[in-house]
Amino acid sequence: MSETKKGPQKPVETVERVTIRFAGDSGDGMQLTGSQFSETTAVFGNDLATQPDYPAEIRAPAGSLAGVSSFQIQFSSKDIQTPGDQPDVLVAMNPAALKVHLPDLRKNGMVIANSANFTKRNLQLAGWESNPLEDEKLFADYQLVDVDMTRLVSTAVEDLNMPNKLVARSTNMFALGLLYWLYGRGTADTRKFIETKFKKRPEIVEANIRALEAGYNYGDTLEAIPISYVVAKAKMASGMYRNIMGNQALAMGLLTAAEKAGLRMVYSGYPITPASDILHMLATYKNYGVVTFQAEDEISAITAAIGASFTGALAVTGTSGPGLALKGEAIGLAVSTELPLVIINVQRAGPSTGLPTKTEQADLNQALYGRNGEAPVVVLAPATPSDCFYMAFEACRIALEHMLPVILLSDGYLGNGSEPWKLPDLASLPPILNHKVTESNGDYHAFEIKDEKRLARPWAVPGTPGLEHRIGGLEKDAITGNVNYDPDNHQAMTIRRQQKVERVADNMPPTELYGDDTGDLVVLGWGSTYGAIRAAVQRLRENGQKVSHLHLRYLNPLPNDLGEQLLKFRKVMVPELNMGQLVRIIRAEFLIDAIPVNKVLGKPFVPSEIEERIMTILKESSDAN
Amino acid sequence: MPTDVATPALTRKDFTSDQMVRWCPGCGDYSILAQVQKIFPDMNRPKEEFVFISGIGCSSRFPYYMDTYGFHTIHGRGMSVATGVKLANPGLSVWLVTGDGDGMSIGGNHLIHLLRRNLDINILLFNNRIYGLTKGQYSPTSEKGMVTKSTPFGSLDHPFNPPALALGAAGTFIARTLDVDAKHMQKMIAEAYRHQGTSFLEIYQNCLIFNDNAFTDYSDKETKEDRQLLLEDGQPMIFGKGGNKGIRFDGHRPQVVDLENGKWSVDDLAVHDKSDKLLALMLSDLTYQSEFPTPFGVLYQIEKPCYEKQVYQQIDDAISKMGKGDLEKMLRSGHTWTVD
Numbered sequence: 001m002s003e004t005k006k007g008p009q010k011p012v013e014t015v016e017r018v019t020i021r022f023a024g025d026s027g028d029g030m031q032l033t034g035s036q037f038s039e040t041t042a043v044f045g046n047d048l049a050t051q052p053d054y055p056a057e058i059r060a061p062a063g064s065l066a067g068v069s070s071f072q073i074q075f076s077s078k079d080i081q082t083p084g085d086q087p088d089v090l091v092a093m094n095p096a097a098l099k100v101h102l103p104d105l106r107k108n109g110m111v112i113a114n115s116a117n118f119t120k121r122n123l124q125l126a127g128w129e130s131n132p133l134e135d136e137k138l139f140a141d142y143q144l145v146d147v148d149m150t151r152l153v154s155t156a157v158e159d160l161n162m163p164n165k166l167v168a169r170s171t172n173m174f175a176l177g178l179l180y181w182l183y184g185r186g187t188a189d190t191r192k193f194i195e196t197k198f199k200k201r202p203e204i205v206e207a208n209i210r211a212l213e214a215g216y217n218y219g220d221t222l223e224a225i226p227i228s229y230v231v232a233k234a235k236m237a238s239g240m241y242r243n244i245m246g247n248q249a250l251a252m253g254l255l256t257a258a259e260k261a262g263l264r265m266v267y268s269g270y271p272i273t274p275a276s277d278i279l280h281m282l283a284t285y286k287n288y289g290v291v292t293f294q295a296e297d298e299i300s301a302i303t304a305a306i307g308a309s310f311t312g313a314l315a316v317t318g319t320s321g322p323g324l325a326l327k328g329e330a331i332g333l334a335v336s337t338e339l340p341l342v343i344i345n346v347q348r349a350g351p352s353t354g355l356p357t358k359t360e361q362a363d364l365n366q367a368l369y370g371r372n373g374e375a376p377v378v379v380l381a382p383a384t385p386s387d388c389f390y391m392a393f394e395a396c397r398i399a400l401e402h403m404l405p406v407i408l409l410s411d412g413y414l415g416n417g418s419e420p421w422k423l424p425d426l427a428s429l430p431p432i433l434n435h436k437v438t439e440s441n442g443d444y445h446a447f448e449i450k451d452e453k454r455l456a457r458p459w460a461v462p463g464t465p466g467l468e469h470r471i472g473g474l475e476k477d478a479i480t481g482n483v484n485y486d487p488d489n490h491q492a493m494t495i496r497r498q499q500k501v502e503r504v505a506d507n508m509p510p511t512e513l514y515g516d517d518t519g520d521l522v523v524l525g526w527g528s529t530y531g532a533i534r535a536a537v538q539r540l541r542e543n544g545q546k547v548s549h550l551h552l553r554y555l556n557p558l559p560n561d562l563g564e565q566l567l568k569f570r571k572v573m574v575p576e577l578n579m580g581q582l583v584r585i586i587r588a589e590f591l592i593d594a595i596p597v598n599k600v601l602g603k604p605f606v607p608s609e610i611e612e613r614i615m616t617i618l619k620e621s622s623d624a625n
Numbered sequence: 626m627p628t629d630v631a632t633p634a635l636t637r638k639d640f641t642s643d644q645m646v647r648w649c650p651g652c653g654d655y656s657i658l659a660q661v662q663k664i665f666p667d668m669n670r671p672k673e674e675f676v677f678i679s680g681i682g683c684s685s686r687f688p689y690y691m692d693t694y695g696f697h698t699i700h701g702r703g704m705s706v707a708t709g710v711k712l713a714n715p716g717l718s719v720w721l722v723t724g725d726g727d728g729m730s731i732g733g734n735h736l737i738h739l740l741r742r743n744l745d746i747n748i749l750l751f752n753n754r755i756y757g758l759t760k761g762q763y764s765p766t767s768e769k770g771m772v773t774k775s776t777p778f779g780s781l782d783h784p785f786n787p788p789a790l791a792l793g794a795a796g797t798f799i800a801r802t803l804d805v806d807a808k809h810m811q812k813m814i815a816e817a818y819r820h821q822g823t824s825f826l827e828i829y830q831n832c833l834i835f836n837d838n839a840f841t842d843y844s845d846k847e848t849k850e851d852r853q854l855l856l857e858d859g860q861p862m863i864f865g866k867g868g869n870k871g872i873r874f875d876g877h878r879p880q881v882v883d884l885e886n887g888k889w890s891v892d893d894l895a896v897h898d899k900s901d902k903l904l905a906l907m908l909s910d911l912t913y914q915s916e917f918p919t920p921f922g923v924l925y926q927i928e929k930p931c932y933e934k935q936v937y938q939q940i941d942d943a944i945s946k947m948g949k950g951d952l953e954k955m956l957r958s959g960h961t962w963t964v965d
Contacts, residue, residue, distance in 0.1 A: 043962045189960065242961045256952055266713050286943035288950030291712050291936055296738040300705035303698065303735075307678070307709025310696055311717070315709070333699050422964075423956050462694035462710065462717050465673045470642070470689050472697025473681075482644060483689065 010220075012184065014230045017076035019084030020179065022172075023101045024093025024114075025062055026055060026069045029172040033091075034071025035418070036176055040189045042243040042420045045233030046075040049531060050418045051083035051604070056273065056356045063117075063125040068100045077232040081531035081538075083417065085606040089182075091175050093117060093149075095126035102132075102142075110143040112178060114171055116150030145224045149174045149215070156214040157207045166204065170211035177215025184230050187212050237422055244421040246385035246414035247274070250344065251281040253392030255288050258314045260393075261400055261432035266308035268293040268301045269318045273356040274412040275346040278318045298326035302343065306330060309339040310471070312436060312461030314396060318344035321363045322353060324407075328370045331405055335375040335497060337471045338447070338457050340399040340434070343377075344392075347411040349602040358602025359413035361527050362578035367407040368556055368585075374494050376501040378402070379556040381409040383530035386421035388414060391553060393429065400434045401507065403456040404500055409555070411577075413604045414528045435459040440466025446481035454507070455500045505557040513565060515541055515548030520618055522569040524594070526552040526582055529575055529605055536610035547614055555582070563590040571617055573597055575610055635666040640675075642692040648683060653804035653830035654751065658690055660810045661749075668818060670718060677720045678707040680727035683758045684751035684830070687722040701732025704739045704748075711744045715933040718818070719745070725752045725766040729785050733765070737794035742932040743822040749814075750827045752787060755836035768913065773835075787827045788909035788924050792902065797822040799905065799925040804830040805844045809855075809921065816923060822931055843919065856908070856922035861894035864918045871895075872917075879907055881917060899926045 020037070024030045031052055038050050050073045060067030074084030086106035092098040094117040105111065118131055132138050133146045149171040157167060173194075180187055191209055198204040219225055258265035267290060269279040283292045291313075295301035302317045309315035319327065324345045334341045345367065349360035367379045378398055382391035388410055395408040435451065437444065437458045446469040447457050460467035469481060477484035478492055513522075515537060525533045530551050537549040550565060552558070566572050566586070574583040575597040583596040597613050599605065640662040648654045665675070675693035679685035680703035688695030694717075698706045707721045721739075728736050728750050739746065755773065756762040762775040766787065770779040791799045798820040802813040810828065817824035829840040842852040854864045854872065862872040869885050871894035882889040898904055905925035911917040944950075 039960050043960050045962065045964065236964045238964050240957070240961050240963050242957070242959060252952075252955060255950070255955065259952055264713065266709065268709065285950060285955070286940050287947040288952075288955070289940060289944075291940070293708070293712055293936075295705065295708075296734055299702060300708070300735050300738070303702040303705035304709035304712065306698070307696070307706035307711075308713035309709075310706070311676075311710045311713035313713040315713075329699055330702065337696075423961070426952055426956075461714075462676045463673055463714055465671060468673055468693050468695075470644075470677075470691075470695035470697065472689070472695075473699050474697065 011227050012230055013227055014232065016078055016231070017074060017080060017084075018089070018183065018229065018231055019072065019074040019087045020089045020091065021070055021072040021087040021101055021104070022091045022175070023068055023070040023097035024091075024172070025096065026057070026060055026067045027062060028069070028093045029169065030069045030071050030093070033172045033176050034073060036190045036193060037179060038073050038418055039193070039243055040180065040185050041073065041075045042241070043189055044185050045236075046077065046231055047080050047234040047236060048073055048075040048420060049080055049083045051413065052416045054357055061125075063094060063096055063122045065096045065100055065126060068097050070097070070101060075231055077234050079234065081535040082604070082607055085608050089179070091179065093171065093175065095122045095128050095132065098132060099126045099128065105142060107141050108143065110145060111139070112145045112147065112175065114149040114175070115146040116148045147178070147218065152214055152218065153211045156210045160203060160207060162203065162207055166207060170207045173208045173211035174215035174218070177212040178219045181216045181219030182225065182228050184228055187216055236420070239422045241420050241422050243418050244386050244389075245416060245418040246382070246388040246410060247277040247346065247416065248281060249386050249389035249421065250382075250392045250410060250415070251278050251285070253389040254282070254316055254342070254396060255285060255290065256389070256426065256429065257393045257396030257432060258288075258290065260429060261314055261396065261434060263312070263314040263400075263434065264289055264291065265316060266291045266293065266305060266313040267316045267318070268295050268304045268308070270295050270298045270301045270323060272298075272320045272323050274348060274415045275318045275320045275323070275344065277415065278344065278346070298323040299330060302327040302330040305341060306334055306339060309334070309341050310337075310461070312459065314400065315340070316342040316344065316396070318346070320346050320348045320356070321366065324363060324366055325370065329372070331377060331407075332371045332373065332375045333473045334405040335371070335377060336473050336476070338403050338497075338500070339405070340403055340459075341405040342395045342399050343405060343407045345407060345409050346415045347409060349412075349600065355602045357412065359411045359528065359604060360577045360600055360602065361409070361411060361529070362581065362600065363409060364526075364555065364578065364581040367409055374498065376498050377556065378404060378406040378501055378504050379409060380406060380554055381527040381552070382414055383527065383551055383553055385414055385417045385419050387553070389424065397430070397432045398504055398507070400432050401456070402454045402500060402504055403435055403459065409527060411528050436461065437467060438464055444469070445479045446471060447476055448479045454503050455496060502557050505554075505560045508554050508559060511550065511552075511559040511561060511565065513548055513550050516546065517548070517565065518568040519546035519548050520569070520621070521546070521571040521573055521614060522548045522550050522566060523610065523614065524550050524552065524566065524572055524574045524582070524586065526555055526576070529577065532605035532607045532610050533575060535607035536614060539607065539611060540614060545614070545618065552582070558589065563592075566590060566592055571595060571621060573614060573617055575605055575613070577604065635672055637662045637666060639672055640665045640692055642690050644689045646690050647686065649834055651833045652683070653753065653832070654684060654687070656804045656807065657749065657751065657810065657828055657830065658687065660807055661691070661814060664811045664814050667815070668718070674716065675718050675720065676710055677722060678703045678710060679722040680732055681758070682724040682727045682756075683832075684722050684724040685727060701727055701730070702735060703727065704732055704735035707746050708739060708742070708744055711746055711933050712936060715745070715937060719747070721746055721748045723748065723750050725750070725754060725764045725787075726756050729765045729787065729790065737790070740791055740794035740796040740823050740825065743795075743797050743929050744932045745821050745823070747817045747824045748826060750787060750825065751830045752827050753830045753832035753836055754784075754839050755832050757832045757835055761835035784913065786909055786912045788825075788912070789906065791825040792906055792909060792925060796825045796925070797927050797929045798824040798923070799909075800825070800923045801827045801829070801921050803840060803843050803921065804828060813923070820926060822929055843921075852918050854911070854918035854920045856897045856899075856920055856924060858897055858899045858923065861891050861896050863891065863894065874907075877907065879911065879917065899923050
């Protein structure tokens with residue numbers, strides 16, 4: 001194995017930010033390639049954001065348009081918020097990938113294609129009438145680097161006598177090596193990764209490393225790419241960093257909350273995209289004492305969690321939209337029995353099964369209203385992949401401190417997206433209180449409020465002598481918790497459950513406003529639209545626009561000061577990846593003529609879209625004046 | 626399990642809550658409640674360790690009447706709530722009260738999965754072969770042809786046979802008793818308690834409002850002995866007046882034989898072996914066959930590791946192998962880098 005050698009020096013150009021999209025067939029290993037590039041880039045010291053995009057089918061027909069899988073990364077020497085608008089570089093491992101993604105490439109962008117896969121059959125599958133790599137007109141506005149990666153890798157591993165299939169599978173490492181050369185990062189981290197991942201198959205380690213190095217050296221010597229680029233390290237706050245995906249951060253946030261609360265966590269889930277990773281990760285953290293339970297269905301997953309909560313554990317269940325629908329009745333039970341419970345919804349796109357691997361924010365209404373009777377719950381939403389850590393912690397804290405269920409609305413984009421994360425100082429996170437009672441003073445009443453501030457009931461768990469009691473989904477007496485059908489009691493309990501949620505607003509951090517606290521327009525966002533909104537607002541502010549950004553991480557209850565803050569702006573714009581769910585609440589709650597900006601393409605907003613909409617609104621409003 | 630700490634002896638009253646029992650007068654549920662409250666002091670276990678979980682239905686009001694920890698949950702989900710209770714604290718004695726509708730219709734999925742996982746939970750399935758609380762629709766155990774409010778021309782469904790269902794779901798303790806047979810029920814409840822693993826006790830329970838006399842054959846003096854096959858492990862299968870009949874197997878086919886006609890003797894009869902799954906299946910299959918008596922008692926029992934014990938074993942093993950989890954280490958797993 002040779003170390004990376006430097007060939008004849010080529011000119012190097014410094015750029016501030018770059019967006020690369022790796023695209024290929026589902027079997028081409030694009031997710032792995034992308035995440036390796038991200039890891040190396042994070043360790044190198046750039047700021048970055050990533051966005052994987054893959055089909056719902058595990059192995060869609062090879063070469064088909066439906067089977068294209070992609071991974072986009074934007075990295076920069078400056079602070080960035082999103083995985084980028086238009087890619088600068090498109091790696092297209094086959095004709096279908098080129099077909100799907102070429103329209104997104106910026107003008108003069110670079111296409112790196114594996115010409116070996118542009119066979120007659122693959123061209124046909126992708127709907128190309130002739131080989132696009134030979135179409136000069138098509139590439140008039142782009143820079144094409146077509147490389148027969150398969151042949152080059154074959155040559156590099158010739159003496160290993162490997163089956164063609166395995167050789168073909170290593171071509172992604174060739175592409176990765178080439179990109180490493182192009183952006184001046186070394187291959188060492190990925191070599192280490194390969195060595196660990198395929199530890200038991202030395203021939204695969206050898207083939208992948210040779211492919212990686214071949215790609216790197218190819219860039220170094222090839223004339224087709226006359227220049228390489230440098231993206232300098234970003235200036236980031238000092239501290240220790242790692243790259244983190246949203247689902248990973250979320251799992252870690254839950255474990256941290258369990259420790260801070262001094263409780264055992266019981267996490268119960270049913271496999272569902274894109275939430276399953278949380279269950280997978282927690283299942284590997286058994287030595288943290290977490291009990292993970294893969295239930296027989298979504299309903300069992302939440303009701304087992306409710307049983308665990310009744311028994312005094314930190315109970316958490318995770319799912320995606322359709323699963324939340326199935327859990328609705330049980331969430332009502334947790335509301336009614338005033339038990340602490342965290343329900344995670346990693347949202348996907350669409351109604352019914354929808355688009356399982358695509359992102360959307362269309363479950364806000366479901367989270368707020370998707371139950372029978374008056375059954376209010378606390379709803380939170382993380383803003384970025386790393387924020388999933390903090391908001392998972394917050395969800396647990398609020399559930400336990402207020403004795404009620406909390407829904408945490410993540411989404412596919414946050415769950416699978418990644419960014420560098422400055423590791424938190426665990427000591428600075430607050431301890432989490434709970435309402436356990438351990439001793440009987442002879443007059444325990446399960447539903448008697450002792451904590452007037454939060455309206456939290458005492459939590460006496462099975463096994464505690466002298467505190468035996470019964471609870472259930474029937475309406476309960478406001479003190480004893482016994483079944484009570486009295487009309488006034490029902491009214492009082494309904495108000496109590498509502499007030500319990502409202503009181504959470506007194507136990508939330510202040511809302512942060514980015515920009516001035518008055519101005520022409522404020523963009524009000526929630527959840528994963530944070531990055532695109534922040535990037536757009538940042539750019540416009542640099543150009544002198546009086547625009548601010550307010551981002552909600554607490555959706556129910558809304559912050560106490562929200563209305564007041566919004567009213568200081570002439571216009572309120574609410575971008576959401578749905579048909580307008582938060583915007584209706586804002587209009588109803590504050591009688592503000594908030595302007596909706598909506599899209600449901602299964603993809604996140606890009607900053608330019610937000611920027612354009614803001615400018616249109618500002619222009620319309622100045623024309624009107 | 627009984628604890629070592631000496632606790633003052635409990636009485637039936639200790640297990641009686643202050644709530645008025647609201648079943649219809651004469652309901653079979655009263656007897657079940659009475660037997661449970663009567664026998665629980667014998668378990669010699671602190672009462673705070675008992676938890677009663679239920680779903681929805683007449684039977685599911687049961688937890689309100691027991692002065693233990695209790696949770697009246699939602700329709701069909703008692704099995705899963707009980708699973709969560711046991712997972713969070715395996716030291717508790719968890720009892721699940723369900724009915725034929727709650728446990729085998731809306732909660733059927735949870736029931737079979739609870740059985741196959743074999744958590745140490747005791748299921749009391751009150752089978753009255755009718756929906757009572759919703760006022761008289763046929764249930765998954767109602768006999769075919771039954772005329773009810775929702776089946777004015779007769780039910781078309783084939784009924785579930787609860788013990789067979791439990792066997793199919795890999796249950797490890799499967800028994801049946803009758804609401805009015807106090808002694809037998811107490812014995813079955815005690816055996817269910819002692820069994821480590823999921824205990825499935827089907828209790829034939831009369832609903833005098835919507836399905837009265839569904840089980841009279843098994844309680845009526847005239848018919849009882851001919852219709853009931855009381856199983857005892859290791860004992861020949863004798864039934865009938867004065868023990869005048871028995872069950873023998875002709876290959877795999879059961880047949881009723883007359884012990885008084887001189888052709889057959891007790892030695893020809895099948896001997897019950899509760900660890901024999903095939904036998905249990907054949908016995909449970911007699912349930913809806915009018916030419917055979919219906920089996921009562923422990924049909925099947927085997928030992929198998931409990932799910933929750935293995936869950937905590939995995940946790941202990943992970944801790945001894947990897948060391949107790951350290952959050953700082955977790956955060957720093959994988960690639961990290963420092964910015965000065």
